[in-house]
Amino acid sequence: MSYKIINIIEHNISAIIPVNLVNKTEVECLIREFKVLLGEPGMGRAVNGLDRVKFRSILHNIFGMTDDMILDGVFRTFDKDNDSFVSMKEWIEGLSVFLRGxxxxxxxxxxxxxxxxxxxxxxxxxxxxxxxxxxxxxxxxxxxxxxxxxxxxxxxxxxxxxxxxxxxxxxxxxxxxxxxxxxxxxxxxxPDMAVIINERFMRNMVTYISRSEGLNLTFYFPFFSEY
Structure with missing residues (x-):
């Protein structure tokens, strides 16, 4: 998936908002997270989405999941088109069920x-x-x-x-x-409901992205602030 396509989708958010995500801001937050987690494409290398290794790392570091069999099952369930990558649309749709289904x-x-x-x-x-x-x-x-x-x-x-x-x-x-x-x-x-209620999801996401990508992210995502 190229960044050009991602940006087109980002500017047409209303077409991909799952019913569980109640506002555009939440989807924008997930898109920003996805883009940072995805990283910049290398020379001559297309970015198709989050691969199995990176996605499993997110599940482990943010949601505390450790069972290899379950981690593979979650990846397979997110990856609806079976192309071995979680696309941005799959990421948003999957997390909407994962967290608010x-x-x-x-x-x-x-x-x-x-x-x-x-x-x-x-x-x-x-x-x-x-x-x-x-x-x-x-x-x-x-x-x-x-x-x-x-x-x-x-x-x-x-x-x-x-x-x-x-x-x-x-x-x-x-x-x-x-x-x-x-x-x-x-x-x-x-995920444990406490992760959502205490807003640990977004804080852990920011921390994980910062450490894994060597970034200094000081912004805050208000994704679950109403909870």
């Missing part, structure tokens, strides 16, 4: 993060691998995998409403609506 939007988002192979189901194997990564093992456990397998079966009994041995979006949605805590049943893939 409705329950419906977050259910779909979390489901797609957990659907590791993009087959529209969360399988037993996918549940096992995600739970294995997210649970703390006890040193006294002889076979910790057996405990995880038992947990997968308990989870299926709770969430698999059509009893086909896997979770569809309909299964996942029904379970989450009955018990909201199941939204992140297989690993943290949404």
């Amino acid at each position: 409705t329950l419906d939007e977050k259910i779909k988002y979390c489901f797609h993060v957990y659907d590791l192979n993009n087959d529209n189901y969360i399988s037993r194997d996918e549940m096992f691998h995600m739970l294995k990564n997210s649970l703390i093992r006890q040193p006294t456990e002889e076979d910790p995998d057996e405990g995880i397998k038992d947990l997968v079966e308990i989870t299926l009994k709770k969430m698999d409403h059509d009893h086909d041995g896997r979770l569809s979006l309909a299964d996942f949605e029904k379970a989450v609506r009955e018990e909201n805590l199941l939204l992140e049943a297989f690993g943290t893939c949404l």
Whole structure:
């Protein structure tokens, strides 16, 4: 994505404002952040968007996410056109759900993060691998995998409403609506609300950009000031 295209989009913000971002100022802030994070294009090198490494670094440093499997899932969910880059439009649309999405939007988002192979189901194997990564093992456990397998079966009994041995979006949605805590049943893939409420997101974003790009950024983004 060239800076010429980015600037054209920036001057036509109204066409890309997601419903969750209530004003133009917020989108402008996200565009400025995106441009700084993206960096200047090198000689003869087009800038397509945030690549996997840079995007994972943002998730880790700003939102405290550390699970490699979940980080890849979040990147895949943001990267809707599967071109291995998060474009500016994908960045804005993704963050609008990530930070201010409705329950419906977050259910779909979390489901797609957990659907590791993009087959529209969360399988037993996918549940096992995600739970294995997210649970703390006890040193006294002889076979910790057996405990995880038992947990997968308990989870299926709770969430698999059509009893086909896997979770569809309909299964996942029904379970989450009955018990909201199941939204992140297989690993943290949404920011802690305290990050938003305390405005740490924007402060951490400025700090991260400053350090990673060697910039002295003294401006302040009023992105979540009303919260």
